[in-house]
Amino acid sequence: MLSFFSQPAGFDIGETGLLAFDASQPLWWAIVVGLGNTLRVSLPALLLATALALTMALLRRSRAPGWSQLATGYVELIRNVPLLLQVLIWYFLLVEWLPDSTEALSLLPGVWLSKGGLAFPWLMPDELGAWHWEVPVQDVFNVHGGAAVTPEFLALTLALSVYTSAFLSEVIRSGLEAVPHSLLEAASTLGATRWQQIRLVLIPQALRTIIPATTNQYLNLIKNSSLAVAIGYPDLVSVSNTALNQTGRAIECLTVMMAVYLTLSLLVSVLMNWFNARQGLKGVA
Numbered sequence: 001m002l003s004f005f006s007q008p009a010g011f012d013i014g015e016t017g018l019l020a021f022d023a024s025q026p027l028w029w030a031i032v033v034g035l036g037n038t039l040r041v042s043l044p045a046l047l048l049a050t051a052l053a054l055t056m057a058l059l060r061r062s063r064a065p066g067w068s069q070l071a072t073g074y075v076e077l078i079r080n081v082p083l084l085l086q087v088l089i090w091y092f093l094l095v096e097w098l099p100d101s102t103e104a105l106s107l108l109p110g111v112w113l114s115k116g117g118l119a120f121p122w123l124m125p126d127e128l129g130a131w132h133w134e135v136p137v138q139d140v141f142n143v144h145g146g147a148a149v150t151p152e153f154l155a156l157t158l159a160l161s162v163y164t165s166a167f168l169s170e171v172i173r174s175g176l177e178a179v180p181h182s183l184l185e186a187a188s189t190l191g192a193t194r195w196q197q198i199r200l201v202l203i204p205q206a207l208r209t210i211i212p213a214t215t216n217q218y219l220n221l222i223k224n225s226s227l228a229v230a231i232g233y234p235d236l237v238s239v240s241n242t243a244l245n246q247t248g249r250a251i252e253c254l255t256v257m258m259a260v261y262l263t264l265s266l267l268v269s270v271l272m273n274w275f276n277a278r279q280g281l282k283g284v285a
Contacts, residue, residue, distance in 0.1 A: 004247055005031070011242055013234045014148055034239030035260055041153060041235065042222045045160040049221060050214075052165035057172035058198070071169075078166035084227055086163055091155035091231045098151075101142045102222050110135040112143045118154055122147035152233035156225065164221045168214060175210035176202060196237075208276070215272040219265050226261075236260060 005028040013021050013033055018039045021033045059071035066160040078086075095115055099105060104114035119136035124146070136146035179202055187197045228235040237257060244253040 004249055010246055015234055018112060030239050034234060034236040037227050038235040041156050042225050044222055045157045046218055048161035049164040049168055053168035053172055056169035060173055075166045078162055079259055083163045083224055087159040087227050087230055090159045094151040094155055104138055104143050112136055117148050117150045119146055119148040121142045132139045152231050155231055156228050156233050160221050160224060164217055168217045171213040172210055173207035178209050211276040215269060218268055222264055
């Protein structure tokens, strides 16, 4: 039934990350490369979404009305704009408003942003096989050296991060508000600074409430990455759709996609449940 996955793919994949691929390699390896691209965009988006969500949740609890209103406006705006539209907005902002590669923006030393994507320092092998730190440089025609990610990758990562952070910030805020204020007062009485109260008292106590709902948001982010097909980023769905069109084996290709997403969801659930149980044991200790 699945033996056709061993036949040559017959198509190229525009972005492969760390996995090499060409059209002569089998279909199953093309699916693996697509899965690698899904993970490559999902994992940074999870980290960025968590950082943004925590920031927004803390700002909404801020005693300064301006910061609180700003965070509230962010959450309400992002939650009420469809994710697909946000993906397209980020993509067209990157490919239309950024300068050409010949005039890339220097964000930091060795970090360049242009319509060609984001270039940044990375460990690269030399002719002798030794790994050295390579920094991108701008020349007359392009930015070369180091590593780079495409506008499609950037647009999808930013859209997933921003969209998920708006929902996740409400999860975090509700968890923070569930912590008794008396615990913070006790920490203040003992001489803890505001940052120490947040880091050592507020967040550890709130995690037991936050983690279960956070798991759902993480799962949603991974599944929402399938919208990559709208901007041509070769994720699992995009590559599988190409394989489907090449072979005409719709049921098999769709079954593989469902199995992969189910496996990813179960793995995330197991990891988050383990982390939640670990936090519970710490609380008991």
